[in-house]
Amino acid sequence: MTSRGDAVSRPARRPAAPLSHRVVLATGWTRRGLALLAGACGALAMAPVGFVPAMAVSLTVAVWLIDGAERTATSRSGARRHLGPTLRSAFSAGWWWGFGFFTAGLHWLGAAFLVDADKTAWLMPLGVVGLPAVLGIYAGCAFALARALWSAGPARLLALGFALLVTELLRGSLFTGFPWNEIGMALGSNLVLAQGASVIGLHGLTALAVPVFAAPATLADRDGAGRRNLAPTLLAALTLIGLAAFGVWRLAGGPAGDVPGVRLRIMQPDVFGDGEFTYENKDALLAKYLALSDRATSPDRTGLADVTHLIWPESPFPFILSRDPDALDAIGRILPKGTVLVTGAARVEGSQGSPANPPRYFNAIQVLEHDPASGAAAVGDTYDKVHLVPFGEYTPFLGLMERLGISQFVPIPGGFTPGPRHRLLHVPGLPPVVPAVCYEAIFSGGLVPRGDERLDRGVILNVSDDGWFGRTAGPWQHLAQARLRAVEQGLPLVRAANTGVSAIIDPYGRILEELPLGEAGVLDGFLPRSIAPTVFSEINQFIPSIAACLLLTVLFLVRYGDGRRRTRNL
Structure with a gap:
C-alpha cells in the first residue's frame, strides 16, 4: 500500500x-x-x-x-509568430x-x-x-x-x-x-x-x-x-x-388625430394559388372582390355607401383592368358617387403584333371613380412601379437565363417595365399620396420624390402581394420595414396586402388597425393625420454620408488618442 x-x-x-x-x-x-x-x-x-x-x-x-x-507561422521551437x-x-x-x-x-x-x-x-x-x-x-x-x-x-x-x-x-x-x-x-x-x-x-x-x-x-x-x-x-x-x-x-405624444371626412376600407381577398387566380376565373374573382368590398361590418359601415376610399392590393386581376370594359362596368355599378377605388393593377402600353409599338407592361397603382356619363368606372391617375423585383418581375440577362430554363415568377412577356421615377399619386379626397408597390416600401429615403411639392402632409400607400411566401416570416418582415417608412417620414401608412398583413399605421409606426395573415376580409378605419416633417425627411439624402464621416472621424480620433497614450507609457 x-x-x-x-x-x-x-x-x-x-x-x-x-x-x-x-x-x-x-x-x-x-x-x-x-x-x-x-x-x-x-x-x-x-x-x-x-x-x-x-x-x-x-x-x-x-x-x-x-x-x-x-x-x-510556427518556429522549430513551437512558438507562434504573427x-x-x-x-x-x-x-x-x-x-x-x-x-x-x-x-x-x-x-x-x-x-x-x-x-x-x-x-x-x-x-x-x-x-x-x-x-x-x-x-x-x-x-x-x-x-x-x-x-x-x-x-x-x-x-x-x-x-x-x-x-x-x-x-x-x-x-x-x-x-x-x-x-x-x-x-x-x-x-x-x-x-x-x-x-x-x-x-x-x-x-x-x-x-x-x-x-x-x-x-x-x-x-x-x-x-x-x-x-x-x-x-x-x-x-x-x-x-x-x-x-x-x-x-x-x-x-407619449399620443395620436395626431384623423383627417376629417376620410373613411377608409381595405379589401384583403386572400386569393393565391390553387388555380383560383386564372383568366378563366376572372369573373368569379371580381365578384368576390366586389362582395367583400360591399360587406357590412358595423352599424356605421353598412357597405360602400359609408366609405370614401376603397383600397385593393397589388395586381389582384389576372387581366388588364383598364382594357376590360366589363370589369370597369361592374366596378362602376357598385362604386357609389364620391367613393374612390385605389387598386394595384397591371397595365399595358402598345399592342401585340406592332413592331413599331410593341406592348410594354407596368406594375401600377390606378385610381378609379364612378363616371356618371357611362355608369362605368373611369381610370384616373396612375403610378408605375420603379423598383422591380429581380426574377420576380423581370429577369436579368434574359437570354442567358432562358437558355438555362430560368424565368421570372410573374408570367409577363419580357417582364415588367420600370416606371420612370418616383412621384406622388393624386387621389381625390386624400392628401398627397406617396405610392409604394410591394417591396418598394423597404427602400429608406427613396419613396418621397424630390422636386415635387413639399410634403408637409400626406400618406404612404403600400399595396403588396405577399402570397408568394405563405404563412412564413416574410410578410411580417415586409410589414416591419414598411412601418419604418412611416416613422422616418412622419406620415401615416395605409397597407393593402393580398394575403396580409393589411394595416393602418400612424406616423409614429403604431398599428391602429390590422387584418391577420391568411384571412379574407375588409379593414375599416380612419386616416391618421401626418405630423410635422421629421428631421430625416428634411435631410435624408445626407444621412448616409454624415453617418459614414462620423464613424471614420471618431475611429481615427480614438486610434490617435490610443497611440498617444501608448507613446507616453513607453
Whole structure:
C-alpha cells in the first residue's frame, strides 16, 4: 500500500480558455461554423422574432472572428509568430457570417418556388442557398474592409460599423438593390427603438447598431494590469437607454388625430394559388372582390355607401383592368358617387403584333371613380412601379437565363417595365399620396420624390402581394420595414396586402388597425393625420454620408488618442 505522503501528485487542470480566445484562435471548419452560427443568430433580431439581444451575440462574435484574421507561422521551437493581418481570412469569416445571416433571415423565399412547383421547385436551391451565398459577399467585403482599418481596443468597433454601413448601402443600390433586413432593422423592428429613425433613418440606425451591439466584444480586452475595459459596453448600454427614452418620449405624444371626412376600407381577398387566380376565373374573382368590398361590418359601415376610399392590393386581376370594359362596368355599378377605388393593377402600353409599338407592361397603382356619363368606372391617375423585383418581375440577362430554363415568377412577356421615377399619386379626397408597390416600401429615403411639392402632409400607400411566401416570416418582415417608412417620414401608412398583413399605421409606426395573415376580409378605419416633417425627411439624402464621416472621424480620433497614450507609457 502507498501512504498519502507517497501518493503521486497530479498536475492541476488548466482553466478553460475564455470564449473569446476560442473564437479568435479557431481555424478551419470550426471557424467557419462559428461564423455561420453567429450570422444566423443575428437574424433572430429581425421580425417576427424581434429578439434584439441576438444581434449583440452575433456582432460580438464577428469582432472576435476579425481579431483572429491573422497569419501565423510556427518556429522549430513551437512558438507562434504573427505575420500580420490577412484580408482573405477576414473575408472568409464575413462570407460565412453573411451566409448564415441571410439564410436564416430569408429562408421563407423557398415558399415562392413551391407555388408552381412543377416548373420552379428545381430552382429552390437558388433562392434558399444561392441568394444568401451572393449576399454573403457583401458581408465578406465588410469584414475585409474592417480588418484593413483594424486596431486594438474599442476603435475596431467603429471600423466594423463603418465597413458594414458602406456594404449595406451598396446592397441597397447595386443591381437595383436588395436592402431586405438591413442590420439597422435590429433596432427598427422594435417600435420604441425605431423612433430614432425619425432623426437618422434606417442607415443611421445601422451605423449606430453595429458598434453598440458589438461593444460586448471589448469585455474580453484587458489592460497591462489585467483589468477589463468596461467603458465601451457601458457607453453602448447608455446609448440604447437614451434611444429607448427618446422613443418613449416621442410615443407619449399620443395620436395626431384623423383627417376629417376620410373613411377608409381595405379589401384583403386572400386569393393565391390553387388555380383560383386564372383568366378563366376572372369573373368569379371580381365578384368576390366586389362582395367583400360591399360587406357590412358595423352599424356605421353598412357597405360602400359609408366609405370614401376603397383600397385593393397589388395586381389582384389576372387581366388588364383598364382594357376590360366589363370589369370597369361592374366596378362602376357598385362604386357609389364620391367613393374612390385605389387598386394595384397591371397595365399595358402598345399592342401585340406592332413592331413599331410593341406592348410594354407596368406594375401600377390606378385610381378609379364612378363616371356618371357611362355608369362605368373611369381610370384616373396612375403610378408605375420603379423598383422591380429581380426574377420576380423581370429577369436579368434574359437570354442567358432562358437558355438555362430560368424565368421570372410573374408570367409577363419580357417582364415588367420600370416606371420612370418616383412621384406622388393624386387621389381625390386624400392628401398627397406617396405610392409604394410591394417591396418598394423597404427602400429608406427613396419613396418621397424630390422636386415635387413639399410634403408637409400626406400618406404612404403600400399595396403588396405577399402570397408568394405563405404563412412564413416574410410578410411580417415586409410589414416591419414598411412601418419604418412611416416613422422616418412622419406620415401615416395605409397597407393593402393580398394575403396580409393589411394595416393602418400612424406616423409614429403604431398599428391602429390590422387584418391577420391568411384571412379574407375588409379593414375599416380612419386616416391618421401626418405630423410635422421629421428631421430625416428634411435631410435624408445626407444621412448616409454624415453617418459614414462620423464613424471614420471618431475611429481615427480614438486610434490617435490610443497611440498617444501608448507613446507616453513607453
